Amino acid sequence: MTVEADRRLTPQRRAVLDVLRGSTDHPTAQDVLDRVRRTAPGIGAATVYRALNMLVASGQALELALGDAAARYDANTARHDHVVCTRCGAAADVDAGLPPRLANRVAEVSGFAVTGHDLKFTGLCPACKSDPL
Amino acid sequence: MTVEADRRLTPQRRAVLDVLRGSTDHPTAQDVLDRVRRTAPGIGAATVYRALNMLVASGQALELALGDAAARYDANTARHDHVVCTRCGAAADVDAGLPPRLANRVAEVSGFAVTGHDLKFTGLCPACKSDPL
DNA sequence: GTTTTTGCAAAATGTTTGCATTGTA
DNA sequence: TACAATGCAAACATTTTGCAAAAAC
Numbered sequence: 001m002t003v004e005a006d007r008r009l010t011p012q013r014r015a016v017l018d019v020l021r022g023s024t025d026h027p028t029a030q031d032v033l034d035r036v037r038r039t040a041p042g043i044g045a046a047t048v049y050r051a052l053n054m055l056v057a058s059g060q061a062l063e064l065a066l067g068d069a070a071a072r073y074d075a076n077t078a079r080h081d082h083v084v085c086t087r088c089g090a091a092a093d094v095d096a097g098l099p100p101r102l103a104n105r106v107a108e109v110s111g112f113a114v115t116g117h118d119l120k121f122t123g124l125c126p127a128c129k130s131d132p133l
Numbered sequence: 134m135t136v137e138a139d140r141r142l143t144p145q146r147r148a149v150l151d152v153l154r155g156s157t158d159h160p161t162a163q164d165v166l167d168r169v170r171r172t173a174p175g176i177g178a179a180t181v182y183r184a185l186n187m188l189v190a191s192g193q194a195l196e197l198a199l200g201d202a203a204a205r206y207d208a209n210t211a212r213h214d215h216v217v218c219t220r221c222g223a224a225a226d227v228d229a230g231l232p233p234r235l236a237n238r239v240a241e242v243s244g245f246a247v248t249g250h251d252l253k254f255t256g257l258c259p260a261c262k263s264d265p266l
Numbered sequence: 267g268t269t270t271t272t273g274c275a276a277a278a279t280g281t282t283t284g285c286a287t288t289g290t291a
Numbered sequence: 292t293a294c295a296a297t298g299c300a301a302a303c304a305t306t307t308t309g310c311a312a313a314a315a316c
Binding site: 065067081083085086092094096097098099102103105106107109110111112113114115116117118119120121122123124125126129 | 198200214216218219225227229230231232235236238239240242243244245246247248249250251252253254255256257258259262
Binding site for chain 4: 141143145175177178
């Protein structure tokens, strides 16, 4: 009986990882499914969900809650922040560089042991900004 | 034909608002429903969801995505941030005071017209911190 | 051969909606 | 009486799970 889960890089998982690494638009699971099916037409939705969860659990992807109902995924696992368009949902990676003293202050004030943070800016993306709604 | 929606303060809506104003733990819609039912046993779930949406739309409450599946609600509508416990989900209001220049920098770098932000710290709450898991 | 993974369908969540009924100005 | 609000159930969207068949070691 194995304690560690066997993590095979099956063709399906490779396809999911490839799609994620080739995307910079923070796709939802459904987006990933659609894109994966272009090269692997028979893949099931559950397989994609499972693959995404595995990638997140193993630190190869991040799961983001950018405001809509569906979670979005990011193959960029380095610490970074996001800007999200409130009109079309477009999201971009940014690095705000939050001053470390802020976390310290929050810890003091709240009594929490602060271990991380999540920062999201909202606004209009370049396209929507110049769009005569 | 009225353009403005008629916004009556029905007993049900008052009960939802009262529960929210009397809570500091950022309850989910289900939590609110449970609490409202203590004083208004017959209230339906849809009514609570509709009331919460109305309060959010009219600026009397905030809808928060603190990490779990369910949205959480906050009657504190002043600009503020949150710390969330990764173990038990407890959430507290804090004010980190994000330097305004960060938003400016993000706008420059991304090309977005930045209008707001959402900052959430994660960690262990005082109770979980001292709990011998 | 045993164990993992897949694909499908069903179930589980959280939330919204259709609609007949009730309440109220 | 007209129109908004309620309560219920059904619909919805997203994600997870059970399970038999297929694939991999």
